[in-house]
Each structure stands twice: as structure tokens, then as C-alpha cells.
Amino acid sequence: MKMRKRMLAAAAACVLALGLTGCSSKGAFPSENINMIVPFGSGGGTDLLARVLGDAAKEELGQPVVVTNVTGASGTVGTAQAAEADADGYNLIFNASGPMVLQPHMMEDLRYGLDSFRAVAGIASEPTCLAVKADSPYQTVEDLAAATGTVTAGHTGVGTLHHLFQVQFFEQAKLDYKLVGFEGGAKLVTGLLGGNVDVISTVVSEMYSYVDSGEIRILAVSSPERSPLYPDIPTLKEKGYEIEMSLDFFLMAPKDTPDDVMKTLEEKFGKAAQSDAVTKFLETGHIGADYRTGSEMEAKLKSDSEMFAKIIQDAGLK
Structure with a gap:
């Protein structure tokens, strides 16, 4: 009888504890x-x-x-x-x-x-960025904004952040443009270096080795302020574009x-x-x-x- 009373008391205490604290039967988390x-x-x-x-x-x-x-x-x-x-x-x-x-x-x-x-x-x-070949005629955002004719831009898929970033930039810059999708970052970079597109957009971290090797130049980033990781790269906001992504x-x-x-x-x-x-x-x-x-x-x-x-x-x- 005493054992039964102890079991009932323990069960009542557990129910009360669960009701008061919402604790899990698994015990203290985690x-x-x-x-x-x-x-x-x-x-x-x-x-x-x-x-x-x-x-x-x-x-x-x-x-x-x-x-x-x-x-x-x-x-x-x-x-x-x-x-x-x-x-x-x-x-x-x-x-x-x-x-x-x-x-x-x-x-x-x-x-x-x-x-x-x-x-x-x-x-x-990570901000997304505008990147070109190091020997591109577009050495600055201003150069790109002054382009005549159609600018071709590569991204990694319709509806990605980088694709929507490009739509925003080219519309605000009032440029004629053609967007080209690539399957993955490696093919995107190959397309740029091979001259298949004029500019690409992706996160800065994926560009760093190419920047260090002198193959690619980053024109601007989409962050609201310059990053301490790359303080020399301007933001699009400081260039007059309403783009923060x-x-x-x-x-x-x-x-x-x-x-x-x-x-x-x-x-x-x-x-x-x-x-x-x-x-x-x-x-x-x-x-x-x-x-x-x-x-x-x-x-x-x-x-x-x-x-x-x-x-x-x-x-x-x-």
C-alpha cells in the first residue's frame, strides 16, 4: 500500500511539474x-x-x-x-x-x-557583387553604367539572389542588358573568364582567389556599408544605387x-x-x-x- 501511495504521489508531482514548467519527459534540456x-x-x-x-x-x-x-x-x-x-x-x-x-x-x-x-x-x-575580368573595359561601376550597347551578365539561376540583384542594378542603371544563367559557380566563373559574359554576380567569398590571382576585379558589393574584410571595394549604395542585399x-x-x-x-x-x-x-x-x-x-x-x-x-x- 505504501509503495502504491509513493507511485501515485510521484505521478502527481510529475503532472504538476509538467503543467507548471512545460518540461519534457526527456529531462533537463538538452x-x-x-x-x-x-x-x-x-x-x-x-x-x-x-x-x-x-x-x-x-x-x-x-x-x-x-x-x-x-x-x-x-x-x-x-x-x-x-x-x-x-x-x-x-x-x-x-x-x-x-x-x-x-x-x-x-x-x-x-x-x-x-x-x-x-x-x-x-x-x-555575405553581400553579392558585380565582378568583371581584370582587363575588362569596365574598371569601375561608373564605367559599367556608361556602357553602350547590350551588357551580358551571368548568374547561377533565375530567382536566385544574384539574379534578382542584377535585375535591380541594370534597371536602376537604365542599361540594355541580357542575363545568362549558368549551372553552378564554377561554370559561371569560366563563362566570365572565357568572355561569354561581361559581368557576373555571386558572393564575394567565391571571388577572392580569382581577385588575388589577378584574373577578376570586383566593382562593387551590395552591403549597406563597406566590409572590413574588403575595405577597398565600394558599395552600390555609396555609388547612388538603392540596393542592399x-x-x-x-x-x-x-x-x-x-x-x-x-x-x-x-x-x-x-x-x-x-x-x-x-x-x-x-x-x-x-x-x-x-x-x-x-x-x-x-x-x-x-x-x-x-x-x-x-x-x-x-x-x-x-
Whole structure:
């Protein structure tokens, strides 16, 4: 009888604790591996940054962060899977801008949206750029804006950030232009160096080795201010263009993740994002560190989504 009373008392205490705190039956968070989806292929820039962040977070969380690549449909397959995962803090997604602020305006019937997630932290960002061959007649943005005839510009796909960036620039510069799509960054650079296009747009980090070798020249970047990583490269804003775009990298959780769990995730991953390991990785890769709190990242994504929705509509892409 005494044993039965003890069991009933324990059960009542558990129910009371769950009601008051919303705690998980798994115990204090985190008590097991945290799963992090990356909706892009293994070995790519997003994947590598996610793994460095995960390793740094392990030191803070006391639990391993297991990265799983779920690819397909420009990142939307993995993003949809993450949106539908258990909202217990053990399921996260490390994502880039496209699946969250571009694809929802380009693709039909996606099973998620911005409101499907809560942001844990923003980690880094990269501006896109205008780049030409080093011996191009366009040595400055002013040279390009004064071009006569049709300027050909290469990008890595319709609806990508770099494609929409080019649409914005050429329309504001009032130039005749032709946009050419390439399958991947390597072919994009080959197209430029081979003289197939006059100018290309991609993130600055992918251009650095070609700039160092003297093959490519970057005319301007889309960040609001010059980056300390490349202080000699002007921004389009300072050249008079109303263009501010960035490729952001951030961590998110399903929308119903409890507040107390989110607080722990924000604290631990916030420290990891600013750790020596992550900072060194970003500096080595010429990627801008851009730590943001969860609420700051959510505001940035909302603003970007509204901006790209208008650009896509104005460009007749949907």
C-alpha cells in the first residue's frame, strides 16, 4: 500500500511539474543529441559553416550536434522537413536566405513559410557583387553604367539572389542588358573568364582567389556599408544605387518550440556563433561574421521577404 501511495504521489508531482514548467519527459534540456538539418549538399559553404557551428555548440550544450543533409528543390525539401519536425529543441535547421525569403515567392505549394519557424540566431552574411575580368573595359561601376550597347551578365539561376540583384542594378542603371544563367559557380566563373559574359554576380567569398590571382576585379558589393574584410571595394549604395542585399546564414527551430528551450538554444548557440572556431572559419573564408539574436534575425528575414516579393513581382517572375 505504501509503495502504491509513493507511485501515485510521484505521478502527481510529475503532472504538476509538467503543467507548471512545460518540461519534457526527456529531462533537463538538452539531455541527448541535437539534430541539425542542412538543406544543401555536403561539403558546400552552408554545410561547412553548420558543422563548425555545431562543433562549437557542443562545448556549450554538453551534447553532440548531428548534422544531416536533406537536399532537393533549392533547399525547400529539407526546410519543409525541418518545419514538420518535433518542436522539442532537438530538431533545428541551419539555413541560408533562399529557401526562406526567395523560394516561397517563386514556388507553389510549399509546406512552410517564415511563420513555420522561430529563429535561434543569425550567424553570418555575405553581400553579392558585380565582378568583371581584370582587363575588362569596365574598371569601375561608373564605367559599367556608361556602357553602350547590350551588357551580358551571368548568374547561377533565375530567382536566385544574384539574379534578382542584377535585375535591380541594370534597371536602376537604365542599361540594355541580357542575363545568362549558368549551372553552378564554377561554370559561371569560366563563362566570365572565357568572355561569354561581361559581368557576373555571386558572393564575394567565391571571388577572392580569382581577385588575388589577378584574373577578376570586383566593382562593387551590395552591403549597406563597406566590409572590413574588403575595405577597398565600394558599395552600390555609396555609388547612388538603392540596393542592399545579403546572403544570410542562420539557425532556426520549429515554431512551437517552447520558450524555455528557445532561451537555452539562443544562449548556447549565441556563444558558439561568437566562438574563436567560428570566427576563424569565417575570416579564413572571407565571410562576414554577423551575429544576430533570434528576434533580430526574424525581423531581417521578414524585411527581406517583403523586399524580394516586390522585386519578383515587378520583374514578372511569378
